[in-house]
Amino acid sequence: MTLTRRRFLTGAAALGATALGTTACTSPTTANPGKITLWYSTNGLSEKVLGEAVRRFPAQNLTPSKVSGELNRRLLAALSGEAYLPDITMLGDGISTYFSATDRFADLTALGARQDESRYLPWKWQAGRSPDGFQLGFPIDTGPAALYYRHDLFAEAGLPSEPDAVAAALSSWDDYFEFAKRVKEKLPGRYLITDTKMVFTYSLAQEKQKYLDRQNRYLDDQSQVRRAWDRAVKAFQLGLTAGYAGSAAGEGVDRRAAWTNGKEVAFVNASWITGNLKQSAPGTSGQWHVCQAPGGPGNQGGSFLAITKYCPDPQGAYDVVKWLMSPENQASTYLELGLFPSSPAVYSDPKVLAPEEFFGGQATIGVFGEIAEKVQPVYFSPWDITISDTYTDELTNVEAAGKDPDQAWQDARTAVERLLRRQGVLA
Numbered sequence: 001m002t003l004t005r006r007r008f009l010t011g012a013a014a015l016g017a018t019a020l021g022t023t024a025c026t027s028p029t030t031a032n033p034g035k036i037t038l039w040y041s042t043n044g045l046s047e048k049v050l051g052e053a054v055r056r057f058p059a060q061n062l063t064p065s066k067v068s069g070e071l072n073r074r075l076l077a078a079l080s081g082e083a084y085l086p087d088i089t090m091l092g093d094g095i096s097t098y099f100s101a102t103d104r105f106a107d108l109t110a111l112g113a114r115q116d117e118s119r120y121l122p123w124k125w126q127a128g129r130s131p132d133g134f135q136l137g138f139p140i141d142t143g144p145a146a147l148y149y150r151h152d153l154f155a156e157a158g159l160p161s162e163p164d165a166v167a168a169a170l171s172s173w174d175d176y177f178e179f180a181k182r183v184k185e186k187l188p189g190r191y192l193i194t195d196t197k198m199v200f201t202y203s204l205a206q207e208k209q210k211y212l213d214r215q216n217r218y219l220d221d222q223s224q225v226r227r228a229w230d231r232a233v234k235a236f237q238l239g240l241t242a243g244y245a246g247s248a249a250g251e252g253v254d255r256r257a258a259w260t261n262g263k264e265v266a267f268v269n270a271s272w273i274t275g276n277l278k279q280s281a282p283g284t285s286g287q288w289h290v291c292q293a294p295g296g297p298g299n300q301g302g303s304f305l306a307i308t309k310y311c312p313d314p315q316g317a318y319d320v321v322k323w324l325m326s327p328e329n330q331a332s333t334y335l336e337l338g339l340f341p342s343s344p345a346v347y348s349d350p351k352v353l354a355p356e357e358f359f360g361g362q363a364t365i366g367v368f369g370e371i372a373e374k375v376q377p378v379y380f381s382p383w384d385i386t387i388s389d390t391y392t393d394e395l396t397n398v399e400a401a402g403k404d405p406d407q408a409w410q411d412a413r414t415a416v417e418r419l420l421r422r423q424g425v426l427a
Contacts, residue, residue, distance in 0.1 A: 029310050031084045035061040036317050039086040041071045043275075044303060045140070045324065046333040053324055060316045072097075079104055087311035088321060091304045095137050096216075097382040098306070099130040106307040108135040111318035119327065123377040124342045128304045131214045137304030138321050139342035141333075143270035144371035145202050145298045148277065149192075150265040151289040151360055157186040163291035163367065173203060173231050176294035180240045183265060191242035192266040194255070196232035196395040201388065202268045203228035205298030205378075211416075212381040218425055222413075225391070232395050233405045245399040256280040268293045270300040271340040271368045278358050285358045290367050297374040302342070340368055347372075383419065390415050 031037045038050075050064045067074055071090060078085045079101065091098065098105065113135050117125050120139045128137025147170065154161035159182065160169045170176045180192040193199060204210060207224040235241055242264050244255050258264035259281035277288070305325065307317045323329065330341035331349045346352060347369030355361040381387075394412040397403040420426040 029082060029085060030312070031065065031078075031086055032063050035063040036087045036311065036313065036320065037063045037065055038088040038305075038320070039065055039067050039071060039075070040090045041067055043337050043339075044071075044090050046329070046336050048336060049324060049329045049332055053320060056323065057316070057320050060313065060320055062320055082310075085308055085310045087313075088305055088307055088317050090140070091137055091306050093127075093143075093302050093380055094382065094385060095128055095304055095306075096130075096380055098136060099134070099382075102130055102134040102136060104309055105134075105136055106309055106311065106314045106318075108138055108307070108318065108321075109133075111307075111315055112322075113138065113318070116322060119345060120342050121344060121372060121375070123299075123375050124302065126377050127302075127380065137306050138325055140303040140305060140325060141272075141301075141330075141339035142342050142372050142375075143272055143299050143301035144340060144368045144375065145205060145268055145270050145293050145300055146290045146364075146367055146371060147266060147268055147293045148273070148288060148290050150262060150284070150287055152287045153187060153190070153262055153265045154183075157183060159183065159186070161289075163289050163362065166289070167291040170294045171292075173199070173295045177235060177238060177240060180235075181238070184240070187265065190263060190265045191240065191258075192264075193235050193240045193242060194264065194267045195241050195243070195245045196236050196399045197245065197392040198268055199235045200228045200232040200392055200395055201300065202293060202298055203231050203295060204388075205300050206293075206296045206376075208376050208378060210378055210380065211384055211387050212379065212425070214379045216381055216425060218417075218420055226409075229391065229395070229409060233398060236395075236399050241399060243399075245396045260284060271364075272301060272338060274364070275338045286360045288359050289362055290359065290364050292367065292371065297371045297376070299372070299375045302340075334365070340372065344369065344373060383423065383425070386419060387416050390419070 045064075054062050054064070065086070072092060072094070075086070075089055121142065124139045124142055128139060129135050147166070149166060151161050154166065159179070160166050170179050176192065183190055183192055204225065207228070209219055209224055211222070211225065212218055242258065244252060255264070259277060260283055278285075305321045307314050307321065311317045325342070327341070327343040327345040327349070330343050331346045331351050333339050334341055334346065334352055341347070347365055352365045353363050355363055391412045394403070394408040398405050398408050417426060
């Protein structure tokens with residue numbers, strides 16, 4: 001059973017009643033009547049590019065509005081009450097949540113998107129299209145995953161340290177685990193694996209399927225999930241994880257200290273972690289490199305822009321969206337915010353190919369770009385975030401609380417199936 005429009009709106013209704021405090025009949029439908037309002041999250045779009053867009057499109061009277069707090073929650077509330085809605089809005093990688101409510105949005109194909117599709121990564125463009133062919137989202141960024149490692153410490157230990165050599169030595173997850181053992185022997189107290197969540201998340205990101213298919217049918221064969229689970233458990237049982245279970249990447253004080261003092265000499269993460277790494281460990285500038293991740297290409301995260309049906313000038317709004325997401329502006333945004341471009345044309349733009357001091361003179365966009373172009377299309381369902389959290393919470397129980405891995409697996413499966421039954425996906 002698919003997520004229906006009724007179920008979508010019912011789920012949003014409670015949010016709408018609280019957040020709006022009013023009804024559509026006494027409120028303006030759009031947030032700023034007479035203007036094209038664009039909702040975006042902090043660091044979701046370039047402030048410089050937005051400022052230029054305001055000047056470039058005076059007829060549209062563009063009004064960017066940075067949303068404090070969770071944008072998705074506010075959007076659901078506005079859609080539920082049909083009041084104070086944006087004309088253009090950011091949507092995250094959970095865009096499929098809105099596929100059951102496409103009558104609330106403009107089909108970008110009708111506005112000329114088909115002519116622009118070829119400029120963007122095929123798998124990313126497809127992720128913004130509903131199963132029935134409605135083009136809801138225009139790609140903003142992606143999150144290709146790579147291996148970040150301390151070049152200086154690898155060299156100190158007499159291990160491969162140049163990107164191509166490291167990638168060759170760590171081509172599979174089993175290779176990665178064996179390499180991690182060698183690092184622990186040569187550099188006691190150092191780790192290459194953050195926690196079980198890292199292994200599970202980025203292993204699953206390399207698979208062709210996750211939890212459900214594009215018709216929101218639960219995949220009975222969850223072997224790809226079990227494969228990622230077993231790898232995560234193996235890393236822990238081999239004593240290779242750094243012990244940061246439950247700590248958000250780049251946010252925990254201990255994790256940031258580990259980047260600075262060299263305790264964590266490598267980790268797999270998406271391109272967007274670059275900003276956190278630079279801010280958290282500025283003293284390690286020049287000592288990091290990146291290369292292909294073990295196990296192959298994968299993606300984690302990335303956003304879209306969508307136009308709501310309430311926009312008085314959808315074609316004008318599309319012109320704004322198209323310009324904001326042009327390869328030229330994606331290059332500028334990458335340099336300003338580190339949002340990895342969804343347009344491959346950026347990967348060869350001279351502006352982004354300059355040597356990066358923090359990464360020892362390496363131009364990392366070449367690594368990330370090669371990964372992004374090899375990512376396999378995979379469906380991200382409305383429940384994927386909750387399902388993934390269920391599995392990683394149980395892995396944390398294994399890693400931090402000593403829970404039996406087989407029992408944790410069964411408990412995770414039971415919780416996931418219970419969730420999907422409540423949602424009508426499973427009978």
